[in-house]
Amino acid sequence: MRPLIHLxxxxxxxxxxxxxxxxxxxxxxxxxFIVRDFRFGSGERLPELRMHYRALGVPRxxxxxxxxxxxxxxxxxxxxxxxFLQPQFADExxxxxxxxxxxxxYIILPDNxxxxxxxxxxxxxxxxxPKYDYDDMVEAQRRLLAEGLGVxxxxxxxxxxxxxxxxxxxxxxxxxxxxxxxxxxxxPAQIAGRNRLWRKAxxxxxxxxxxxxxxxxxxxxxxxxxxxxxxxxxxxxxPWYMQAQYPDRDSVDRYFEERIAQDLxxxxxxxFLYQLDASRNYDPSSGLAKIVAPxxxxxxxxxFINPPELGLAERAxxxxxxxxxxxxxxxxETRGHGTHTWAKFWKQELVDLLRRxx
Numbered sequence: 001m002r003p004l005i006h007l008x009x010x011x012x013x014x015x016x017x018x019x020x021x022x023x024x025x026x027x028x029x030x031x032x033f034i035v036r037d038f039r040f041g042s043g044e045r046l047p048e049l050r051m052h053y054r055a056l057g058v059p060r061x062x063x064x065x066x067x068x069x070x071x072x073x074x075x076x077x078x079x080x081x082x083x084f085l086q087p088q089f090a091d092e093x094x095x096x097x098x099x100x101x102x103x104x105x106y107i108i109l110p111d112n113x114x115x116x117x118x119x120x121x122x123x124x125x126x127x128x129x130p131k132y133d134y135d136d137m138v139e140a141q142r143r144l145l146a147e148g149l150g151v152x153x154x155x156x157x158x159x160x161x162x163x164x165x166x167x168x169x170x171x172x173x174x175x176x177x178x179x180x181x182x183x184x185x186x187x188p189a190q191i192a193g194r195n196r197l198w199r200k201a202x203x204x205x206x207x208x209x210x211x212x213x214x215x216x217x218x219x220x221x222x223x224x225x226x227x228x229x230x231x232x233x234x235x236x237x238x239p240w241y242m243q244a245q246y247p248d249r250d251s252v253d254r255y256f257e258e259r260i261a262q263d264l265x266x267x268x269x270x271x272f273l274y275q276l277d278a279s280r281n282y283d284p285s286s287g288l289a290k291i292v293a294p295x296x297x298x299x300x301x302x303x304f305i306n307p308p309e310l311g312l313a314e315r316a317x318x319x320x321x322x323x324x325x326x327x328x329x330x331x332x333e334t335r336g337h338g339t340h341t342w343a344k345f346w347k348q349e350l351v352d353l354l355r356r357x358x
Contacts, residue, residue: 052117074163080116081109238336
């Protein structure tokens with residue numbers, strides 16, 4: 001089967017209206033699974049690795065006793081599973097009659113290593129925490145599913161940004177892990193060029209702050225954190241949307257200060273450094289032909305982090321025989337890299353993938 005390349009021409013043409021309005025938010029259950037004696041690719045180990053997760057809906061088993069309705073959704077760098085409970089995502093997907101209706105699907109939202117409620121440097125080990133990478137994060141997700149939740153195969157694996165990259169790792173290492181994959185906002189290639197540049201600049205800013213003290217700081221290294229946070233904010237910004245929403249200097253300045261203040265209040269410098277560094281050896285480009293399940297891969301034309309003009313997608317697609325590639329064109333409404341969590345732009349593509357993988 002040849003790869004499919006598609007330019008999404010407008011969400012109004014492709015996205016059918018929801019069958020029902022969401023009248024009540026689905027119940028969210030939270031839990032922790034402890035992975036015993038977790039060994040990292042670096043050779044380091046933790047006797048107990050905590051994987052925090054949220055779940056919506058209930059698992060349903062087939063005639064063979066296997067869970068057949070599980071959907072795992074993977075977050076991006078610095079995020080957590082909670083981000084998928086925001087209205088622009090959850091209200092479009094999880095309600096009655098919607099594509100991932102929680103009366104029919106068992107939705108799993110893990111916090112990955114180093115993030116949210118899962119084990120991370122700020123728990124106490126600081127820079128002595130094992131130097132995890134994407135392979136370690138995928139293995140922890142696998143063990144959460146298999147050992148913690150009793151899920152052998154997913155109905156769908158969906159991921160944004162870092163979660164998108166995790167899918168390309170998953171789909172090669174465990175080709176039968178899901179009946180369908182939907183990665184959004186990434187490239188299946190080594191992080192290099194400008195993408196590596198802003199990440200390295202952010203990491204160097206954290207390390208260069210005199211208050212950082214090799215990770216054993218008494219007070220947060222705010223100078224380094226402010227620089228790293230500013231770079232992250234810039235990398236995620238959408239030019240057309242920003243110009244439309246903040247058309248003068250004062251409105252941009254207010255937006256910047258508000259966002260940076262919010263960001264600094266929720267971040268830990270060591271966690272931030274580890275999160276950025278985890279992508280250091282990501283490069284699935286040589287094994288793309290191993291991906292055999294139906295996949296819809298979506299990027300955005302106004303994504304600073306994954307600019308389409310590099311042609312990386314076009315070079316990868318000949319190996320992706322079961323993949324439909326969609327590039328969402330920029331508009332005053334798209335959100336650059338963050339378009340991945342605004343379901344109205346790609347909801348119909350999800351519906352089509354679920355149908356294609358039945």
